[in-house]
Amino acid sequence: KKLKLNKVRLSLIWFIISVVYYLVLLIPLSQFIKIFLGIQEQTSFSYYLDIISGIRFEVFSTSIITTLYLIQHLTTISLQKHKSRLEITVKERTKELIDTNEELNATNNELSVTLKKLKKTQQNLILSEKLSSLGMFATGIAHEINNPLNYIQGGILAIEKHFKGKLEKKDKKIDISINAIKIGVEKASKIVKSLNHFNKNDDSVNNKCDLHLIIDNCLLILDTRLKSKAEIKKTYTNADFILFGNEGKLHQAIINILTNAEQAIEKNGIINIKTEKENHHVKILISDTGCGIGEDAVSKVFDPFFTTKPAGEGAGLGLSITNSIIQEHNGTFTLKTKQGKGTTFTIKLPVKILGK
Ligand SMILES: Nc1ncnc2c1ncn2[C@@H]1O[C@H](COP(=O)(O)OP(=O)(O)OP(=O)(O)O)[C@@H](O)[C@H]1O
Ligand SMILES: [Mg+2]
Structure with a gap:
C-alpha cells in the first residue's frame, strides 16, 4: 500500500516538474534561441527547434525523475529490510529481557522467602536464648533463695515451739512478728516455686x-x-x-x-x-x-x-x-x-x- 502511494506521489511530482520545465525553462529557452538566431516569424526551423528542445528537456527531466524514483525505491527496499531486521532484533532482545526479568523475579522471590526464614530463625534464636537465659537465671535464683528460706522456716518453727505457752500478754507482739515472718516466708517460697516454672528445658x-x-x-x-x-x-x-x-x-x-x-x-x-x-x-x-x-x-x-x-x-x-x-x-x-x-x-x- 505504501509503495503504491509512493508511486502516485512520484508520478504527480514528475508531472509537476515536467510542467515547470516546460513553462519555466523550455518556452523561455526556445524564445531565447529564436531571438538569438534572429528568427522573427513562425518558420519550419523554429518549429523543429521547439520540438527538439522539448524532447531534450522531456528526456532530461524524465531521466532525473526516473533516477530519483529508482533511488527512492532502492532506499525504501533497504529501509524495509533494515526495519524487518530491526524488528527481529527488537523481538529477540525483548524476549531476552523478559527471560532475564523472569529470572530476576524468581531470584527476588527466593530472596524474600530466605529473608523471611532468616527473620523467623533470628526471632526463634532470640526467643530460645531469652528463654534459656531466663530459665537459667530463674533456677539460679530459686536455688540460692530456697536454702536460706529453709533456714528461716526451720528457725521460725523452732522459735514458735520455744515460746509456745510461755509468752505473757505483754509479749504478744512477738507472736504477731512470728506470724508476719511466716507469711513472708510462705510468699517467698511461692515466688521461688513460680520461678521454677521457667526452668523447663522442653520445647x-x-x-x-x-x-x-x-x-x-x-x-x-x-x-x-x-x-x-x-x-x-x-x-x-x-x-x-x-x-x-x-x-x-x-x-x-x-x-x-x-x-x-x-x-x-x-x-x-x-x-x-x-x-x-x-x-x-x-x-x-x-x-x-x-x-x-x-x-x-x-x-x-x-x-x-x-x-x-x-x-x-x-x-x-x-x-x-x-x-x-x-x-x-x-x-x-x-x-x-x-x-x-x-x-x-x-x-x-x-x-x-x-x-x-
Ligand atoms: N499495653 C501497651 N500500651 C501502650 N503501648 C504498648 C503496650 N504494649 C506495647 N506497646 C507498644 O508496643 C511497642 C512494642 O512492644 P514490645 O513489648 O514488643 O517492645 P518493648 O516493650 O518496647 O521492648 P521489650 O519488650 O523488648 O522490652 C512498645 O514500645 C510500645 O510502644
Ligand atoms: Mg515489652
Missing part, C-alpha cells in the same frame, strides 16, 4: 498446663512492680477445659504483656485480666488503662525490634516473642487500643473440652 507445646496458675505465677513474679502502679482485677472462667502447651513459654508470653501494661501506665491505673471459654478455645484478655498505642504504631507493635521506649529501656522484642509463642500454640494474638484510654491484648488458644 514441646503438648504438656498439660494450668492456665490460671500460670497467670497467677506471672502476677506473683511481677507483684511489686505491678502493685506500685496498678490495681489488678482478675475474672477467671469456671469452665472446664484442658490446655496443652509449654508452661515456660506461656509464662514468658503473659509476662511480656503484663510488663508492657505496667510500663504503659504512668502513675495509677487498672490492669484487668479475664479468661473466658469460647467453644473449643480459651480467651485471655489483658487490658490496661495506660497510654494506648498511636495509629501509626499499631500495625508495627508485633514487628521484632519495634519500640517507642527510650534506648536501653525496651528492645522491641516482647510482643513479637509473645506472638511467636502464641502462633506456636496454634492460637491468635490480637489487640484493641485507644490512645489515652488504654489497650487490650487478647490471646485465643485452642483447648480440649473435658469428656470430649
Whole structure:
C-alpha cells in the first residue's frame, strides 16, 4: 500500500516538474534561441527547434525523475529490510529481557522467602536464648533463695515451739512478728516455686498446663512492680477445659504483656485480666488503662525490634516473642487500643473440652 502511494506521489511530482520545465525553462529557452538566431516569424526551423528542445528537456527531466524514483525505491527496499531486521532484533532482545526479568523475579522471590526464614530463625534464636537465659537465671535464683528460706522456716518453727505457752500478754507482739515472718516466708517460697516454672528445658507445646496458675505465677513474679502502679482485677472462667502447651513459654508470653501494661501506665491505673471459654478455645484478655498505642504504631507493635521506649529501656522484642509463642500454640494474638484510654491484648488458644 505504501509503495503504491509512493508511486502516485512520484508520478504527480514528475508531472509537476515536467510542467515547470516546460513553462519555466523550455518556452523561455526556445524564445531565447529564436531571438538569438534572429528568427522573427513562425518558420519550419523554429518549429523543429521547439520540438527538439522539448524532447531534450522531456528526456532530461524524465531521466532525473526516473533516477530519483529508482533511488527512492532502492532506499525504501533497504529501509524495509533494515526495519524487518530491526524488528527481529527488537523481538529477540525483548524476549531476552523478559527471560532475564523472569529470572530476576524468581531470584527476588527466593530472596524474600530466605529473608523471611532468616527473620523467623533470628526471632526463634532470640526467643530460645531469652528463654534459656531466663530459665537459667530463674533456677539460679530459686536455688540460692530456697536454702536460706529453709533456714528461716526451720528457725521460725523452732522459735514458735520455744515460746509456745510461755509468752505473757505483754509479749504478744512477738507472736504477731512470728506470724508476719511466716507469711513472708510462705510468699517467698511461692515466688521461688513460680520461678521454677521457667526452668523447663522442653520445647514441646503438648504438656498439660494450668492456665490460671500460670497467670497467677506471672502476677506473683511481677507483684511489686505491678502493685506500685496498678490495681489488678482478675475474672477467671469456671469452665472446664484442658490446655496443652509449654508452661515456660506461656509464662514468658503473659509476662511480656503484663510488663508492657505496667510500663504503659504512668502513675495509677487498672490492669484487668479475664479468661473466658469460647467453644473449643480459651480467651485471655489483658487490658490496661495506660497510654494506648498511636495509629501509626499499631500495625508495627508485633514487628521484632519495634519500640517507642527510650534506648536501653525496651528492645522491641516482647510482643513479637509473645506472638511467636502464641502462633506456636496454634492460637491468635490480637489487640484493641485507644490512645489515652488504654489497650487490650487478647490471646485465643485452642483447648480440649473435658469428656470430649
Ligand atoms: N499495653 C501497651 N500500651 C501502650 N503501648 C504498648 C503496650 N504494649 C506495647 N506497646 C507498644 O508496643 C511497642 C512494642 O512492644 P514490645 O513489648 O514488643 O517492645 P518493648 O516493650 O518496647 O521492648 P521489650 O519488650 O523488648 O522490652 C512498645 O514500645 C510500645 O510502644
Ligand atoms: Mg515489652
